[in-house]
Amino acid sequence: MSGLMFHGQAVALNEEGFLVDPGIWNEELALALAQAEEGLEALTEEHWSVIRFIRGHFEEKQGAPMVRAVCKATGLRLQRIYELFPSGPAKGACKLAGLPKPDGCV
Amino acid sequence: MSTELEQKLDTLTDADYARGLEVFRGGLKEAEASYLNACVRCGLCAGGCHYHRTEPELENVPGRKLDHIASVFKAHFTTMGRLAPGLVGAKRFDRDMARAWVDAVFGRCTLCGRCSMNCTIGIPLPALFRAARRALGAMGLVPEDLQATVENSLQHGNNMAIEREEWVETVEWMEEELQADTGDPEARIPLDKQGARCLFTVNPREAKFFPLSLQASAKVFWAAGEDWTLASDGGWDLTNYALFTCEDDQAAAIVKNLTDAMTRLGCQVLVIGECGHGYQSARWMGPEWLKQRFPFPVVSILELMDGYLNEGRIHVDSARNQEPVTLHDPCNLVRHGGISEPQRRVLRRAVANLVEMAPHGVENYCCGGGGGQLAMSRYRNRRLAAGKKKADQIRATGAKVVAAPCHNCIDQLSELNKEYQLKVQIKTVAELVAAALIVPTHSEVLP
Amino acid sequence: MPNQLFTPLGTAVVAAGVWAVAGLLVLRARARAFGSRQPFAAAAGDPAAGIRYAFTGAMSPGAKESVREHLPSYGLGLAFHGGIFTAFALLALSLAGFELPRSLWLGARALLALGAMGGLGLLLKRLLKAELRGLSRPDDFVSNLLATAFVALALVSPGQAWLLSAILLLFYAPLGKIRHCLFFFMARSHFGAFFGRRGVFPPGGSHVH
Ligand code: SF4
Ligand code: SF4
Numbered sequence: 001m002s003g004l005m006f007h008g009q010a011v012a013l014n015e016e017g018f019l020v021d022p023g024i025w026n027e028e029l030a031l032a033l034a035q036a037e038e039g040l041e042a043l044t045e046e047h048w049s050v051i052r053f054i055r056g057h058f059e060e061k062q063g064a065p066m067v068r069a070v071c072k073a074t075g076l077r078l079q080r081i082y083e084l085f086p087s088g089p090a091k092g093a094c095k096l097a098g099l100p101k102p103d104g105c106v
Numbered sequence: 107m108s109t110e111l112e113q114k115l116d117t118l119t120d121a122d123y124a125r126g127l128e129v130f131r132g133g134l135k136e137a138e139a140s141y142l143n144a145c146v147r148c149g150l151c152a153g154g155c156h157y158h159r160t161e162p163e164l165e166n167v168p169g170r171k172l173d174h175i176a177s178v179f180k181a182h183f184t185t186m187g188r189l190a191p192g193l194v195g196a197k198r199f200d201r202d203m204a205r206a207w208v209d210a211v212f213g214r215c216t217l218c219g220r221c222s223m224n225c226t227i228g229i230p231l232p233a234l235f236r237a238a239r240r241a242l243g244a245m246g247l248v249p250e251d252l253q254a255t256v257e258n259s260l261q262h263g264n265n266m267a268i269e270r271e272e273w274v275e276t277v278e279w280m281e282e283e284l285q286a287d288t289g290d291p292e293a294r295i296p297l298d299k300q301g302a303r304c305l306f307t308v309n310p311r312e313a314k315f316f317p318l319s320l321q322a323s324a325k326v327f328w329a330a331g332e333d334w335t336l337a338s339d340g341g342w343d344l345t346n347y348a349l350f351t352c353e354d355d356q357a358a359a360i361v362k363n364l365t366d367a368m369t370r371l372g373c374q375v376l377v378i379g380e381c382g383h384g385y386q387s388a389r390w391m392g393p394e395w396l397k398q399r400f401p402f403p404v405v406s407i408l409e410l411m412d413g414y415l416n417e418g419r420i421h422v423d424s425a426r427n428q429e430p431v432t433l434h435d436p437c438n439l440v441r442h443g444g445i446s447e448p449q450r451r452v453l454r455r456a457v458a459n460l461v462e463m464a465p466h467g468v469e470n471y472c473c474g475g476g477g478g479q480l481a482m483s484r485y486r487n488r489r490l491a492a493g494k495k496k497a498d499q500i501r502a503t504g505a506k507v508v509a510a511p512c513h514n515c516i517d518q519l520s521e522l523n524k525e526y527q528l529k530v531q532i533k534t535v536a537e538l539v540a541a542a543l544i545v546p547t548h549s550e551v552l553p
Numbered sequence: 554m555p556n557q558l559f560t561p562l563g564t565a566v567v568a569a570g571v572w573a574v575a576g577l578l579v580l581r582a583r584a585r586a587f588g589s590r591q592p593f594a595a596a597a598g599d600p601a602a603g604i605r606y607a608f609t610g611a612m613s614p615g616a617k618e619s620v621r622e623h624l625p626s627y628g629l630g631l632a633f634h635g636g637i638f639t640a641f642a643l644l645a646l647s648l649a650g651f652e653l654p655r656s657l658w659l660g661a662r663a664l665l666a667l668g669a670m671g672g673l674g675l676l677l678k679r680l681l682k683a684e685l686r687g688l689s690r691p692d693d694f695v696s697n698l699l700a701t702a703f704v705a706l707a708l709v710s711p712g713q714a715w716l717l718s719a720i721l722l723l724f725y726a727p728l729g730k731i732r733h734c735l736f737f738f739m740a741r742s743h744f745g746a747f748f749g750r751r752g753v754f755p756p757g758g759s760h761v762h
Binding site for chain 3: 134137139140141144145146147148151152153154162163164167169170173186190193194195222223224225226227228229230389390392393394396398399400403441442444465467469
Binding site for chain 2: 066067
């Protein structure tokens with residue numbers, strides 16, 4: 001298990017950099033994760049629209065949404081999602097939205 | 107050391123160990139009994155393993171991993187192990203050995219079988235590692251995240267718990283994209299087409315996060331005029347993570363989704379998308395799990411594409427894939443699946459410059475993500491460290507694109523790409539073929 | 554050397570030989586008692602061709618990285634096993650009271666010398682390489698010493714001490730890892746059949762249009 005320093009406190013991340021406790025997520029933490037885990041210096045409105053949608057979906061239904069739903073809700077093209085999050089929708093976007101790691105080949 | 111594991115070890119009773127041994131024993135036949143008696147501890151398998159290549163230490167020697175298993179076998183099932191345990195290295199199955207087993211077979215092994223090829227005797231070591239995983243499963247020692255992936259398949263019919271409507275909507279979306287891409291409003295991604303020749307299956311990862319590979323496969327089928335379909339309900343997911351937990355009853359239940367869909371839709375050929383473990387599961391293990399000969403052939407989409415090109419059903423222009431491409435050999439598809447040449451013939455036609463890795467084919471290294479490693483978070487650092495061998499191989503080719511006919515490998519390769527700054531693109535073979543397709547005009551497609 | 558068969562030591566060698574063969578047969582029977590597997594999946598290749606390849610091409614340096622990268626060890630192993638087979642051939646001859654034709658002496662002695670060196674070399678490697686030492690069990694050292702002594706004595710003093718070493722070696726054969734003289738063949742056959750069925754052995758054997 002590793003940690004991320006956030007406001008002088010260590011936030012527990014699992015071995016793959018996902019939040020151990022998804023409940024503690026907030027937007028500031030998302031930015032800290034983006035910098036530490038995704039190598040993104042800043043998050044644009046496009047990033048935020050994806051992150052907020054994923055987070056909302058998670059809080060409502062637990063799991064991660066289909067990338068189809070992300071595109072539909074944000075109006076972004078699929079290719080754009082991959083550009084915004086270099087590690088992809090699962091290990092990139094879902095991680096920044098504070099979700100646990102999705103099961104399966106990801 | 108994993109606390110999850112230690113907590114589980116705390117709760118084990120003698121009955122659990124007895125159960126583990128019973129299941130272990132039950133998984134052995136003459137072949138495995140021979141293997142367990144045959145190792146001469148020469149250590150020559152060491153370099154065959156990517157774990158040892160990247161971190162040369164005793165516990166990473168395949169023969170050592172095997173020895174943990176053979177020690178227990180000797181202690182419980184051989185005369186000399188009972189009479190002179192110190193001499194022959196027999197050890198009773200206790201907490202320390204259970205921990206050693208978990209560490210060896212889950213923590214340091216992708217079941218890639220590269221060691222088998224390099225063993226002095228000719229021991230297919232993964233056969234024993236599987237027997238050990240199965241025993242550990244009976245004791246509840248399978249890492250939780252790996253088991254969760256299996257549970258998803260058992261409960262939802264796919265390993266990502268995707269609901270039917272979500273799947274159908276994604277397919278329809280890809281169909282629209284395909285129509286836009288081909289300019290053919292009649293281009294279809296058929297769902298539940300009764301009596302279609304081919305039932306095509308995919309990795310849920312494609313549906314959930316990376317649907318472009320599905321679109322690429324569909325485009326190839328469209329160009330070839332293939333009569334194909336996807337299943338909307340159960341039987342569209344080709345994965346089977348029980349291949350990694352080695353729990354055969356669960357594996358059988360999962361592979362049955364595919365055979366049921368074949369029956370339900372009346373298809374003739376079961377086509378496995380680009381996925382190594384899915385191919386080994388459906389083609390080789392499925393009939394063993396279900397204890398029946400399949401009344402239909404199971405083929406990889408790579409074989410189909412090879413056939414289309416040979417028969418002139420599709421045409422490609424390699425100039426459209428100008429950048430140097432190298433090819434990864436998924437262990438479950440190549441070393442354990444027997445599919446090595448079709449993808450090579452396809453790529454030699456579809457890309458301008460194919461640069462093979464050294465070594466390649468049956469001798470190629472594992473990407474490091476096999477055997478369920480990608481689902482076991484606790485071994486993530488080891489997985490990435492062991493993947494350095496693959497990263498070095500890729501770098502040495504100078505290729506800009508890595509073709510990887512396996513979604514599991516693609517995921518590990520993407521992580522390696524980031525970790526080792528490889529700056530390559532990772533694609534399925536179908537994506538490269540789709541990009542090189544000389545597209546028939548609309549009228550040619552219609553009968 | 555006169556016919557040794559009816560000397561006490563000669564008889565003991567024969568008895569040890571009978572013990573070894575019987576012990577190996579018991580081991581084989583026990584392994585077989587685990588039962589065989591009738592595969593259901595349709596074969597992609599020929600298991601028999603896979604077995605043939607497993608005992609030929611698959612063992613060549615060209616096909617095996619572990620051999621390519623460890624040619625000295627491969628050489629030592631070949632020499633060692635060559636020496637052991639030579640010593641057993643000489644043992645059989647001497648028990649039966651035959652003299653080795655003079656023309657073959659030199660060759661036999663060379664094989665024995667190489668064999669003893671091979672055995673010693675592998676023993677040293679096992680002792681000196683930390684990783685290999687860690688992998689080793691006492692059985693590995695006992696097995697090597699017994700076989701190396703048998704080969705060396707055949708060369709330097711093929712008398713009573715040699716017969717004694719033969720007795721010990723044969724007695725130990727089914728007990729420790731020397732049982733690989735049987736299981737090498739059983740394991741490698743299964744290995745070849747497995748990869749043969751799957752169309753992996755021989756290389757390029759199946760899926761070639
Ligand atoms: S199967 Fe692969 S990962 Fe496992 S020990 Fe053998 S070479 Fe290493
Ligand atoms: S190469 Fe084979 S016989 Fe030698 S230590 Fe490895 S598994 Fe054992």
